[in-house]
Amino acid sequence: MKSWRISCTRQKTESKPFLILILLVLAAALLSICFGAVWIEPGTVLRILSGRDRFTVEANIILLTRLPRTCGCLLAGMALAVAGAVIQCVLSNPLAAPNIIGVNAGAGMAVILCTALAPTALTALPFAAFAGALLAVFTVLAIAEKTGASKMTLVLSGVAVSSIFSAVTDAVITFVPEALNGYSDFRIGGFANLTFTKLSPAFWVILSAFLLVLSLSNELDVLMLGRDTAQSLGLRAKPLRLILLALSAALAGAAVSFSGMLGFVGLIVPHIMRKAVGENSFPLLCSCALGGAALVTFCDLLARVLFSPYELPVGIVLSLLGGPFFIVLLLRQRKGRIHD
Amino acid sequence: MIELKQLCAGYGDHIVLRDISLRFAPGRLIVLLGPNGSGKSTLLKTITGLNEKRGGEILFDGVSADTLSPRQRAQRVAYMAQRRNTPNIVARRIVLHGRFPYLSYPRRYLPEDLRMADQALALAGASDVAAASMEELSEGQRQKVYLAMALAQNTPTILMDEPTNFLDVRHQLNLMKLACGLKDQGKCLVMVLHDIRLAMKYADEIIVLENGSVRGDSSPGEIYQSGVIDRVFGIKLSRFETGSGPQYYYE
Numbered sequence: 001m002k003s004w005r006i007s008c009t010r011q012k013t014e015s016k017p018f019l020i021l022i023l024l025v026l027a028a029a030l031l032s033i034c035f036g037a038v039w040i041e042p043g044t045v046l047r048i049l050s051g052r053d054r055f056t057v058e059a060n061i062i063l064l065t066r067l068p069r070t071c072g073c074l075l076a077g078m079a080l081a082v083a084g085a086v087i088q089c090v091l092s093n094p095l096a097a098p099n100i101i102g103v104n105a106g107a108g109m110a111v112i113l114c115t116a117l118a119p120t121a122l123t124a125l126p127f128a129a130f131a132g133a134l135l136a137v138f139t140v141l142a143i144a145e146k147t148g149a150s151k152m153t154l155v156l157s158g159v160a161v162s163s164i165f166s167a168v169t170d171a172v173i174t175f176v177p178e179a180l181n182g183y184s185d186f187r188i189g190g191f192a193n194l195t196f197t198k199l200s201p202a203f204w205v206i207l208s209a210f211l212l213v214l215s216l217s218n219e220l221d222v223l224m225l226g227r228d229t230a231q232s233l234g235l236r237a238k239p240l241r242l243i244l245l246a247l248s249a250a251l252a253g254a255a256v257s258f259s260g261m262l263g264f265v266g267l268i269v270p271h272i273m274r275k276a277v278g279e280n281s282f283p284l285l286c287s288c289a290l291g292g293a294a295l296v297t298f299c300d301l302l303a304r305v306l307f308s309p310y311e312l313p314v315g316i317v318l319s320l321l322g323g324p325f326f327i328v329l330l331l332r333q334r335k336g337r338i339h340d
Numbered sequence: 341m342i343e344l345k346q347l348c349a350g351y352g353d354h355i356v357l358r359d360i361s362l363r364f365a366p367g368r369l370i371v372l373l374g375p376n377g378s379g380k381s382t383l384l385k386t387i388t389g390l391n392e393k394r395g396g397e398i399l400f401d402g403v404s405a406d407t408l409s410p411r412q413r414a415q416r417v418a419y420m421a422q423r424r425n426t427p428n429i430v431a432r433r434i435v436l437h438g439r440f441p442y443l444s445y446p447r448r449y450l451p452e453d454l455r456m457a458d459q460a461l462a463l464a465g466a467s468d469v470a471a472a473s474m475e476e477l478s479e480g481q482r483q484k485v486y487l488a489m490a491l492a493q494n495t496p497t498i499l500m501d502e503p504t505n506f507l508d509v510r511h512q513l514n515l516m517k518l519a520c521g522l523k524d525q526g527k528c529l530v531m532v533l534h535d536i537r538l539a540m541k542y543a544d545e546i547i548v549l550e551n552g553s554v555r556g557d558s559s560p561g562e563i564y565q566s567g568v569i570d571r572v573f574g575i576k577l578s579r580f581e582t583g584s585g586p587q588y589y590y591e
Contacts, residue, residue, distance in 0.1 A: 027469060218447040221429065228421040229486075232388045233493070234414030234441035278473065279428040330444050 018283075019274045021290035025074070032070040033287070035064055035305050045120075064195075071203075072194040073297040073314075076259035079206045081292025082285055083252040084266025085273070086213055089215035089281065090244045091154055097267040098252035100155060101245060104137025105162035108255045112169045116179040121331060129260075133253030136161055139241055141223050154245070175235075187261055190313040191300055198258055205254040209247045210289065215282035216244065224279065264318050265292050268326045295322070341365055342387060342417065342528070343498055346398045347396035355394065356382045358551045364497055366369070369523045371539040374549035375573060376572040380532040381422060383549070384499045388419040411568040414441035418493040420486055422501040422532075431477065431485045432470040435461055438492030457492045463522075464488035465514065478507035489520075496520070500531040504538065517527075536569060536577065540588040546574055564588070 008202045033045050040058050049067075080098060084197040098104065110132025114124055137154045173180050219240055222230045223294075230237045234313040252266065296314065299321060305314040347360040352465045356379045362371055372380045385391040389410060398405040400416045406418070420436070438460065439453035450545055461467045466484040469477055474485065488496060488541055490498050504512045521531045523544070533539045539546060548556040548568050556568035563569060569577050575590045 011572060161446055218440070218443075218449075220439075221427075221433070222440055224425060224427040224429070225434070225437065226390075226423070226425040227419065228385070228419070229424050231390050231410065232414060232419035232421070233437060234409070234411035236410055256581075274428060278430070280430070306444075 008250055015176075017287060017288070021263055021287055021294060024294040025290050025297070027189070028294045028301065029070050029074060032073060032297050032301045033066045034044075035301055036066060037309060038042065068177060068194045068196050068199060069191045069300070071196075072191045072199055072258055073300045074293040075199065075203060076191075076208055076211070076255040076262060077265055077292035077294070077296030078289040079202075079251040079255035079292070080259075080262055080265040081269035081273075081288040081295075082210055082213060083248040083255070083291060085270035085284055085288045086220070086244050086248045086251075087266070088270055089224055089279075090241050090248075091227075092224070098109070098157065098248065098256075099162070099261075099266075100160045101132040101158045102136030102140045102165065103249060103252040103256055105165035105311045106132040106134070106139075107253065108132070108261065109165040109169045109172075110135070112172045112179050116172050116176040119178065121212065127201075128258065130205075130253045130257035132165075132251055136165055137245065137249035137253070141245055144233070147293060161267075189317075190260055190303075190315065191258075192311065202254040202258050205250055209250040210285075213244070213247050213251075214282065214285055216240070216287060219246065220281035224281075259296075260315065262296065262318060264315075264316055264322050268322045269295060341401055343399040343402075344387070345397040345399070346402075347383075347386065347398060348390055348394040349382055350394055351382075355552065360396070360552075360554060361553065362547065362557065364528050364530055365530050366496060367523055367526050368528050368544045369519055369542060370528070370545045370547060372530065372532045372545040372547050372549060373539055373569065375538060378549040378572075379552040380549055381501050382552075384419065384501050384530070384532065388417060388499060389413050390419075406472075411441050414493065414495075416495055416497065417491040418495040418498045420490050420498070420500040421501055422505070426474050426482060426484065428473050428475045430470075431466065431472055431474055431488075432457060432461065434474060434485055435466075435470075435488045435492050438489040438494075441493065453492075454493060457488070460488040460491035461485075463491055464518065466507070467584065480508065480511050481508060483511075483515075487518075496526075497528045497530065500529065502532050502534065504533060504535060512538065536573070536590060537588050540564065540579075541575075541585070560588075563588075 015082045028040055030045065034040050034042055038061060040062065043052065044058055045062060046178060048062050053059055072186060083098045088094055099124060103255070107129040110128040114128040118124065140158045140161050143161070144154040147153045189287045190200065219235060222233055222235050223237060223240065227237050269288050269292045273284055273291050277283045296318070300314045301318040301319045303314045342364040344360050344362045348355060349355060349357040360383065372383065374380050382391060386393050389405065400408065400413070405413060406548060407505050436453060436457040438447055439456060440447065442453070444447065461470050464484045464487045466481065466488050469485065472480060477485065483503065487503065503515060507515060519531070520542060523529055543560055546556065546558065546560055546563045547554060548563065550572045555572055556563050556566055558566070564577060564579055569575070577590045578586050579586050579589060
C-alpha cells in the first residue's frame with residue numbers, strides 16, 4: 001500500500017527534494033542553536049539536548065533562550081507556509097497568502113488595541129493577535145458564505161475587511177501614539193524573547209490544524225481541478241473550502257500570535273515548493289512545512305548574526321532575501337512555460 | 341437511465357430551461373445541439389447537480405436526484421466540464437481522482453482504483469502521457485486525460501460539454517469513435533457539440549434546444565427530415581449518400 005501510494009504520487013516528487021529539505025531544516029536548527037552572542041560547539045549542543053550537561057551556562061542559554069527561539073522559527077515557518085499553500089489552492093489564486101484573508105490586518109488591529117488599552121499587558125499580545133486573526137478570517141468567511149463563497153468574493157471581502165481593520169489600527173495610532181511602540185515590533189515580525197510557555201498553545205493549534213489539512217490532501221487535489229469538476233466528483237466544495245480556510249486561519253493566526261507578521265513566507269514558500277515537488281497536495285504540504293521551517297530559521301539566524309551584536313527583525317531579512325529570489329523564480333517560470 | 345420530467349432551471353432570476361422532459365437510455369450516443377445560450381450546458385450542469393433546478397424532476401434509474409448525496413450522484417453520472425483548471429499534477433493522478441466518489445474520509449486510493457485508472461487511460465488513448473505533468477500536455481492531450489478521468493468514474497452515463505474543443509480533426513474523429521465504442525458497452529453518452537456534421541454522423545439521437553426548450557428529439561435522419569436544424573440555426577442543411585453512409589453539410 002505504501003509503495004503504491006508513492007508510485008502514484010510520483011512525478012518530480014522523488015525523495016531527493018525531501019531529503020534536502022530535511023537536511024536543511026536540521027542544519028538550520030543546529031546552526032540557530034549554536035550561533036548567538038556566545039558560539040556553542042555543535043557537540044556541546046547535542047550533549048545538552050540529549051540530556052547530559054544540564055547545569056552549565058551553555059545549557060541555560062540553549063534551553064531558556066535559543067531552543068525556544070529555534071522551535072518558534074521552525075513552527076512559524078511551517079505554519080505560515082502550509083497556510084499559504086492551502087489558501088492559494090483553495091482560492092485558486094497564486095497571489096493569495098494569509099494576509100489576503102485578513103490574518104495580518106486582524107492580528108495587527110488586535111495588537112494595537114491591546115497596546116493602547118493595556119500598555120503593560122505584554123503577555124496578552126500573542127493571544128490578542130491570535131484572536132484578531134481569527135476574528136478577521138471568520139468575518140471574511142461569513143461575508144463570502146453569504147454571497148456564495150466564490151474565490152473572487154473571498155479575495156474581495158478579505159481586501160475589504162483588511163482595509164477596515166487597518167483603518168481602525170491607524171485611528172488608534174492617531175489617538176494613542178504611544179501604542180506604536182509595541183505595534184512596530186509586531187508588524188515587522190521577530191522571535192526575540194520567546195519562551196516555551198508562549199509557544200505551547202500555538203504548538204498544539206498548529207499541530208492539529210496541520211494534521212487535519214494533511215488528512216484532506218486528496219480533497220485539496222480535487223478542489224484544484226475547479227469547482228465544476230470537483231462537485232461533479234461528489235465533493236461538497238463549498239463547506240470544504242470554508243473548513244480549509246478556517247484551518248489556514250488557525251495555522252497562520254497561531255503563528256502570527258508569537259512571531260508577528262511574516263506574511264511573505266506564506267506567499268513564496270508554496271511557489272518554490274511547487275517547482276520542486278509539483279502540485280500534488282500531500283507532498284506539497286509536507287515540503288512547504290519543511291521549506292517554511294528552514295527558510296524562517298535561516299533568516300532568523302542571519303538576522304541575529306549579520307550585524308551582531310545588533311539584531312535585525314527577521315521580517316526585514318525575509319523580505320530582502322525572499323523578494324529578489326521570488327522575482328528570479330517568476331522570471332524563470334515565464335521563460336520555461338510550455339503551454340499557456 | 342436518466343429521466344427528466346418538466347425540468348426547469350436557471351441562474352438568479354433568469355430561467356434558462358423550461359419544461360424539459362427527456363430520457364437518456366443506456367447504450368445511446370445522444371448529442372445536444374442548439375445555438376449559443378440555448379441552455380445546453382445548463383442542462384448538463386443541472387443533471388450533474390452543479391446548478392439547482394427550479395422545478396420538475398431528475399430521476400436516476402427511477403430514484404429522484406433530490407434524495408441522492410453528491411457522492412451517490414457522482415457514482416451515477418460523470419461530467420466533463422467545458423473549462424477546467426490545469427494543475428501541475430501528473431496525468432495518472434488526475435485520472436485517479438475519477439475514483440474519488442467511491443472513497444470515504446480519509447480518502448486513500450486503493451490498488452483497485454489504480455487498476456481502473458490505468459484501464460481508463462488505455463481506453464481514452466492516453467496511456468502514453470500517464471506519467472507526464474498536465475502542464476506539459478497540449479490541450480488535446482489534456483482533453484483525453486479528462487476523458488479518462490470520466491471513464492475511471494465508471495458511471496452508466498457520461499455527460500460531455502463540448503468535448504471536441506481544442507481537438508484537431510483526427511482527434512475529434514477518434515473521440516467520436518471512442519464514444520461509439522463506449523455506447524456499445526452499454527454506457528449512455530450525452531454530449532454538447534457545435535459541429536452539426538459530427539453530430540449527424542455519429543449520434544443515435546439528436547436533441548435540438550432553442551431558448552431553453554426542446555425543439556426536436558429524434559434520430560439524425562428524422563431530425564434532418566423535420567428541418568428543425570435549418571429553422572433553429574438559420575442554415576440550409578443538406579445530405580448526400582456516400583459508401584460509408586449519409587454525410588451532411590450546410591451553407
